[in-house]
Amino acid sequence: MKIAVDAMGGDHAPQAIVEGVMLAKKEHPEIEFLLYGKEDEIKKYVTDATNVKIIHTDEKINGEDEPVKAIRRKKTASMVLAAQAVKNGEADAIFSAGNTGALLAAGLFIIGRIKNIERPGLMTTMPFVGSNEGGFDFIDMGANAENKPEHLLQYGVLGSYYARNVRKVAKPRVGLLNNGTEDGKGNELTKAAYKLLAEEPSIHFVGNVEARDLLSGVADVVVTDGFTGNAVLKSIEGTAMELMKLLKSSILDAGIKGKFGALMLKDALKSMKTELDYSTHGGAVLFGVKAPVIKTHGSTGPEAVNYTIQQIYTMLESHVIEELVEHFETQA
Known part of the structure; x- marks a missing residue:
């Protein structure tokens, strides 16, 4: 089970995001985390590097960016790279505390809708x-x-x-x-x-x-x-x-x-x-796309990040997306 994390999204990133990931790792050490963002800043808060991979990028999507333009123009932004990882099968889900509109656009245009939704x-x-x-x-x-x-x-x-x-x-x-x-x-x-x-x-x-x-x-x-x-x-x-x-x-x-x-x-x-x-x-x-796309509040803290990861774990474990695909894609 691999989760792609936009480590630079949110008001208190990357500290709150990475600290939340560290909390989640205690409950689910088997989850692999792909953290996208500035490596030197992320490393400050990684207390357990087991099953953690940092993918460095200097680019991020800001709160004031126009969502669709940002997704299309900032190709190496942490959020975009995380969404691409899900699309390419390198990760099973993505979450971010960043720009809501941009994450919705990434879910729709990069990961894609389930057929007939x-x-x-x-x-x-x-x-x-x-x-x-x-x-x-x-x-x-x-x-x-x-x-x-x-x-x-x-x-x-x-x-x-x-x-x-x-x-x-x-x-x-x-x-x-x-x-x-x-x-x-x-x-x-x-x-x-x-x-x-x-x-x-x-x-x-x-x-x-x-x-x-x-x-x-x-x-x-x-x-x-x-x-x-x-x-x-x-x-x-x-x-x-x-x-x-x-x-x-x-x-x-x-x-x-x-x-x-x-x-x-x-x-x-x-x-x-x-x-x-x-x-x-x-x-x-964002329900109705081909993988779990989860948005946490911009001012989220470590505990809320931890809750979000537990939610993603349950979604993946329950195979709810696969059941939705079967339900909708078998429709005429």
């Missing part, structure tokens, strides 16, 4: 909050600004395969994000998608779901168009961040009693923060 979607696993365990797979989060009903149908199938194979959900419930739970709700896109999803025999479609119910466990897979998905994801992220800030400021403003109470609730507050942190489920997957 029109538009791969960007998917993440979000946590259920409260008494529910696990989480839900949310697709598309922004790989496509516009979608057709057929794309949302494919997202339902893609998400179901991931939930079954990677998260081990026996019968994933697929919900369509909409502005109401009634069958006739929504715009032309969601109405048409609803009909297609309801008629698809390979998934367990539970109907429309509302944004306010997503974190409560209403579905195991939630499908939507990329524009809406990205907006909802950022709303959830922003709300969680502001709630934590509000809680902290309320404690500080409450004086000695508030601080004493916070001390008593320290473990509970830490558990709450962890529960809201969806990075513990790994990175976002």
Whole structure:
């Protein structure tokens, strides 16, 4: 099992990336890592060189680069070389904390789509909050600004395969994000998608779901168009961040009693923060291409990198991509 790593992608690269790889190696020493980037900088953080190969390059894709142009013009960029390794069969998967658009472009134009999948979607696993365990797979989060009903149908199938194979959900419930739970709700896109999803025999479609119910466990897979998905994801992220800030400021403003109470609730507050942190489920997957392409957050730290590698390991071990290829490429 070989994983190609864009060691120069992200706000804290290469330190956070390489330190995360070192954490993952302790759990899976059998994984081989191909680290692409500046060799002298990467070496500073390599504490165990077993099954680690550094491929030197001075070129990288920056956050402000235009994605498609960067992929085509920066041929020796760390991200591009890592994607080429996957295409050439030298690695089984790629992950990066760098430019999201560029990684999506690399996945599409270098690694390539699975036959009969029109538009791969960007998917993440979000946590259920409260008494529910696990989480839900949310697709598309922004790989496509516009979608057709057929794309949302494919997202339902893609998400179901991931939930079954990677998260081990026996019968994933697929919900369509909409502005109401009634069958006739929504715009032309969601109405048409609803009909297609309801008629698809390979998934367990539970109907429309509302944004306010997503974190409560209403579905195991939630499908939507990329524009809406990205907006909802950022709303959830922003709300969680502001709630934590509000809680902290309320404690500080409450004086000695508030601080004493916070001390008593320290473990509970830490558990709450962890529960809201969806990075513990790994990175976002560009699902529908011929190999795992995983995007971690730009400000990611070593622990989140470690979670992402565990996610990739599970994807490769479960052969979910091979099953998707078989499902879609056998279609007429």
